[in-house]
Amino acid sequence: MEAFLGGLAILVDPYVMLMVLLGTVLGIFVGALPGISGSTTIALMLPMTIAMGPVPAICFLGAIYCAANFGGSITAIMVNAPGDPSASATALEGFKMAEKGQAGLALGMSAISSAIGGIVSVVVLIFAAPLLARAAYSFGPPEYFALALFGLSMCAAVGGDSALKNLIAAALGLLIATVGMDLTTGVERYAFGVMELSDGIGFVPVLIGLFAVGEMLDQATRRLGKPAIIALDAARVPGWAEMRKCWRSIWLGSGIGTFIGALPALGATTAALIGYNETRRWSKHKHEFGHGSIEGVAGPEAANNAAVGGSMVPTLALGIPGSATTAIILAGLIVQGVRPGPHLFNEQPTLLYAVFASMLAANIFYLVMGLTMAKFFARISLIPPAFLWPSVFALSLIGAYGPNQSMGDVWVMMVAGFVGLLFRRAGFSPAPLIMGLVLGGMVEETLKQSLIIFGDDLTGFLARPIAMTLIVVTLAGLLWPVLARLVRMRRAAA
Amino acid sequence: MTHAGVGGGTDITARMMMVQAPAEFGQEFTVVNRTAGSGAQALQYLASKPADGHTIILVTQTHLLTQLRNANLPQFGDLIPVARATADPQLVLVRRDSPFRTAADLIEAGKTRSLRFGGTHVGGVDHVTIFAFGRAAGLQRPTLVPFRGGGEIVINLVGGNIDTAVVNPGEAEAQLRAGELRPLMSLADTRIAAFGELPTAKELGINATGYTLRGFCVLKGTPEDRVARLEQGLIRAMSGPIYKTYLENTGQAPDSVAGREAWGAQLAGFNNDGREALTALGLLRG
Amino acid sequence: MIRRFGTNQAAALCVALVAAAAFAATYGFDPVPEGLPGLGAVEFPRLICLVMAGMAVLLFLQESAPHDPEVAPPIRGDAIAIFAACLLAVPLMAVIGMLGTIAVFLVVVGRLWGEVRWPMLLAVSLSMTAIIWLVFVKIFRLTLPTGMVFGG
Numbered sequence: 001m002e003a004f005l006g007g008l009a010i011l012v013d014p015y016v017m018l019m020v021l022l023g024t025v026l027g028i029f030v031g032a033l034p035g036i037s038g039s040t041t042i043a044l045m046l047p048m049t050i051a052m053g054p055v056p057a058i059c060f061l062g063a064i065y066c067a068a069n070f071g072g073s074i075t076a077i078m079v080n081a082p083g084d085p086s087a088s089a090t091a092l093e094g095f096k097m098a099e100k101g102q103a104g105l106a107l108g109m110s111a112i113s114s115a116i117g118g119i120v121s122v123v124v125l126i127f128a129a130p131l132l133a134r135a136a137y138s139f140g141p142p143e144y145f146a147l148a149l150f151g152l153s154m155c156a157a158v159g160g161d162s163a164l165k166n167l168i169a170a171a172l173g174l175l176i177a178t179v180g181m182d183l184t185t186g187v188e189r190y191a192f193g194v195m196e197l198s199d200g201i202g203f204v205p206v207l208i209g210l211f212a213v214g215e216m217l218d219q220a221t222r223r224l225g226k227p228a229i230i231a232l233d234a235a236r237v238p239g240w241a242e243m244r245k246c247w248r249s250i251w252l253g254s255g256i257g258t259f260i261g262a263l264p265a266l267g268a269t270t271a272a273l274i275g276y277n278e279t280r281r282w283s284k285h286k287h288e289f290g291h292g293s294i295e296g297v298a299g300p301e302a303a304n305n306a307a308v309g310g311s312m313v314p315t316l317a318l319g320i321p322g323s324a325t326t327a328i329i330l331a332g333l334i335v336q337g338v339r340p341g342p343h344l345f346n347e348q349p350t351l352l353y354a355v356f357a358s359m360l361a362a363n364i365f366y367l368v369m370g371l372t373m374a375k376f377f378a379r380i381s382l383i384p385p386a387f388l389w390p391s392v393f394a395l396s397l398i399g400a401y402g403p404n405q406s407m408g409d410v411w412v413m414m415v416a417g418f419v420g421l422l423f424r425r426a427g428f429s430p431a432p433l434i435m436g437l438v439l440g441g442m443v444e445e446t447l448k449q450s451l452i453i454f455g456d457d458l459t460g461f462l463a464r465p466i467a468m469t470l471i472v473v474t475l476a477g478l479l480w481p482v483l484a485r486l487v488r489m490r491r492a493a494a
Numbered sequence: 495m496t497h498a499g500v501g502g503g504t505d506i507t508a509r510m511m512m513v514q515a516p517a518e519f520g521q522e523f524t525v526v527n528r529t530a531g532s533g534a535q536a537l538q539y540l541a542s543k544p545a546d547g548h549t550i551i552l553v554t555q556t557h558l559l560t561q562l563r564n565a566n567l568p569q570f571g572d573l574i575p576v577a578r579a580t581a582d583p584q585l586v587l588v589r590r591d592s593p594f595r596t597a598a599d600l601i602e603a604g605k606t607r608s609l610r611f612g613g614t615h616v617g618g619v620d621h622v623t624i625f626a627f628g629r630a631a632g633l634q635r636p637t638l639v640p641f642r643g644g645g646e647i648v649i650n651l652v653g654g655n656i657d658t659a660v661v662n663p664g665e666a667e668a669q670l671r672a673g674e675l676r677p678l679m680s681l682a683d684t685r686i687a688a689f690g691e692l693p694t695a696k697e698l699g700i701n702a703t704g705y706t707l708r709g710f711c712v713l714k715g716t717p718e719d720r721v722a723r724l725e726q727g728l729i730r731a732m733s734g735p736i737y738k739t740y741l742e743n744t745g746q747a748p749d750s751v752a753g754r755e756a757w758g759a760q761l762a763g764f765n766n767d768g769r770e771a772l773t774a775l776g777l778l779r780g
Numbered sequence: 781m782i783r784r785f786g787t788n789q790a791a792a793l794c795v796a797l798v799a800a801a802a803f804a805a806t807y808g809f810d811p812v813p814e815g816l817p818g819l820g821a822v823e824f825p826r827l828i829c830l831v832m833a834g835m836a837v838l839l840f841l842q843e844s845a846p847h848d849p850e851v852a853p854p855i856r857g858d859a860i861a862i863f864a865a866c867l868l869a870v871p872l873m874a875v876i877g878m879l880g881t882i883a884v885f886l887v888v889v890g891r892l893w894g895e896v897r898w899p900m901l902l903a904v905s906l907s908m909t910a911i912i913w914l915v916f917v918k919i920f921r922l923t924l925p926t927g928m929v930f931g932g
Contacts, residue, residue, distance in 0.1 A: 040920075044920060164839055164842070165791075167835055168795055168835050168839065171828055171832045172798070172832070174828050175798075175825065175832070178824060182821045187809055187810050188810065189806075189809055189825060190825075213866070217866070220859045220862040220863070221852075221855050221856075222853045384895065386894055386895035387886075387895070390885060390886045390890050391908055393889070394886065394912065395912075397869070397873075397878065397882065398916055401878070401924070401925065402916070405922075405923060410870055410873075411870065414867065414870060417866070418863075422794075424852075425787070425852035426787045426791040426852075447819070
């Protein structure tokens with residue numbers, strides 16, 4: 001308790017609070033820019049934090065991490081170009097809302113649900129980190145395989161015209177995920193001797209191409225058609241009616257995000273995609289999905305920010321980072337002489353609570369900033385398209401090139417952009433493709449790892465209760481609509 | 495220039511060195527990250543620059559394996575080693591309740607069945623180390639269970655999905671302290687200060703070593719005086735307090751920094767091991 | 781059975797083509813080294829290709845929705861010009877660098893998009909390029925590709 005109060009005391013330390021504020025502003029800013037993600041920024045800032053001392057340094061880095069996840073949703077909603085990969089699920093409904101003139105609603109809801117998701121996960125982190133961390137040890141390849149199947153099972157329902165088209169898009173994503181060196185055999189697949197392809201096709205350039213460039217090309221074809229809907233209502237922010245509607249999605253997203261974030265192999269992007277699937281599955285307004293559903297913004301945004309707190313669980317409690325970003329934060333901790341691990345909770349609890357307190361503060365900061373600036377950001381939709389879309393393309397170029405400094409990624413983005421255009425015209429949705437790409441590598445890899453561990457014996461899965469439970473839930477989810485119809489027919493006949 | 499993505503261990507090594515290098519050389523340093531092709535792109539980038547010592551590559555064992563597998567790239571002979579930045583010894587670990595109480599238990603078991611080792615991808619650095627270790631100890635060919643990185647290996651080791659693994663102490667620090675993992679032996683040349691009780695493989699009669707190596711090289715043809723100047727400057731830059739603290743805090747051996755003689759010999763040694771292992775594993779073409 | 785060759789049929793053919801090409805390419809993979817346990821390198825991609833081909837057949841048999849200009853407006857010459865500008869931007873980077881390309885692209889495509897005021901186009905292009913340079917190059921120290929003629 002003493003340590004807890006000691007940790008909270010940093011909230012009145014003006015120097016630390018200034019660092020958290022700076023980190024939050026920087027985080028929102030870089031999160032919104034495609035091409036610079038939270039992890040890149042934290043890596044670039046790392047040498048600068050060495051001189052700061054442990055508490056302000058970690059608070060600063062933590063604040064960037066929290067805020068960048070929220071920042072990504074701004075560009076995702078306004079121009080369909082997720083500024084941070086974790087915001088890709090947000091773009092699905094958020095951009096549709098902006099097109100309907102509800103940019104302010106979408107941005108506001110993103111800020112609110114992000115903050116709630118972030119706060120929930122930090123609270124869970126405070127009370128349950130050591131417990132949750134134990135769960136990570138029970139997740140081996142078979143369990144991840146089952147979880148990835150669970151995520152993929154919803155592909156058919158998400159996105160375009162028909163279930164068939166969604167499944168085709170998902171299969172395409174799975175196929176793209178196989179490009180590059182195969183982890184378990186060392187064989188290069190579909191690389192054709194091109195070096196850029198031997199590490200696989202990057203997720204970021206495909207994402208930027210499908211969403212942002214695809215959108216720009218599509219806009220180019222309808223340039224002289226009827227003018228885009230004027231953003232009449234663009235500046236309205238959510239009120240109580242919206243909050244009541246999204247309440248369930250936010251809690252669902254927060255829970256899913258915290259849990260998935262706590263699993264070391266999964267990050268905020270997966271959390272957001274599964275959060276989106278589940279929000280849709282449990283929504284009372286399913287018909288709104290795909291046409292700008294506010295719940296479809298709230299669910300994934302709560303999930304990806306909850307994953308931030310979640311991913312700090314294995315980082316702090318086990319010393320094992322759950323994502324690229326936490327890997328760098330871990331490096332930052334270690335450089336400061338803080339050794340994460342279970343003992344951290346006994347030996348340096350004050351520092352730990354200071355980290356938690358600063359994350360809470362960062363969440364509140366960006367909530368306030370997000371809500372006040374939503375009106376300002378919403379004006380982006382009023383920029384004349386002749387300036388807006390070429391600028392989006394310029395940022396997309398940098399966004400694809402930036403992370404790996406690779407021209408190959410720029411070409412991947414261009415190809416993905418034209419695929420995105422064709423997708424739009426033929427009634428396909430990029431969403432299942434992205435899911436296939438994110439989860440596909442994991443499905444194959446973990447299946448192969450499991451088979452090696454089980455000695456090529458598929459029945460090995462039967463001895464893994466967690467994996468079996470997940471597989472049963474997946475099957476139940478797939479079969480439920482069919483069963484429900486059978487029962488109804490039986491009743492009608494009786 | 496480094497082959498690693500921004501923020502990985504290798505990238506951070508380069509950036510930590512750079513904190514003090516500009517003062518040593520009186521000029522600016524920039525890090526260029528060329529990530530593609532497991533170092534292949536970095537090597538190509540190096541070859542495209544003049545051999546004047548202004549472009550320095552941060553080499554790891556991964557580069558050597560990539561070179562071995564791709565004859566079109568600059569080969570090991572085309573590089574001049576300048577200075578070693580880190581040499582992180584690896585430990586052979588098992589989980590707390592593992593039936594293998596001692597190194598001898600593990601070796602005995604490994605002679606009657608194929609042990610499941612955790613490691614990075616097939617044909618990667620860990621694979622070569624594990625192969626060399628298995629052969630030196632007279633084991634049945636070990637089964638490699640490939641994972642994406644050190645963290646996943648540690649989790650699966652604790653979770654009981656693999657029998658053992660070869661891991662840097664820093665990666666398993668928390669689990670070693672909590673007693674969830676036990677070291678059986680180290681693959682260092684001499685005993686590691688932090689694990690004074692732990693025998694090395696060599697003491698147990700197994701002629702195998704395992705290190706994670708990172709260091710700087712320049713392109714062949716760089717004038718000798720330049721190389722000498724770089725060697726001195728880099729070593730001095732890495733002897734400063736910031737780099738020293740970095741090594742200490744990440745649990746890496748403080749005697750990591752070394753001149754080109756030691757660094758070159760070590761690289762050459764791994765180059766041979768790698769060639770043998772890849773050939774025996776059928777991963778080397780032609 | 782199907783009365784009209786529409787978008788579904790065209791899409792199905794494309795999907796089938798991709799699946800067939802990807803399936804064929806698996807025969808060009810290096811052989812898996814002997815003695816490795818578990819699944820090989822080709823099984824999973826081949827399975828996906830087969831499933832894709834099957835779904836392509838199903839899609840081909842589905843009646844296409846009547847052409848809807850709302851979903852797929854006709855592609856006119858001006859749109860093609862914009863597409864071409866996007867494609868040309870990448871090789872142009874090798875000549876005048878990324879920043880130069882962005883500056884040129886903003887003017888050219890802005891014009892194609894229908895903005896006719898030259899001063900306005902130039903002002904937006906220059907200020908946008910300057911902001912990008914300031915943020916990405918100066919503050920975040922990103923090395924953007926430079927061209928042969930014009931550094932960036």
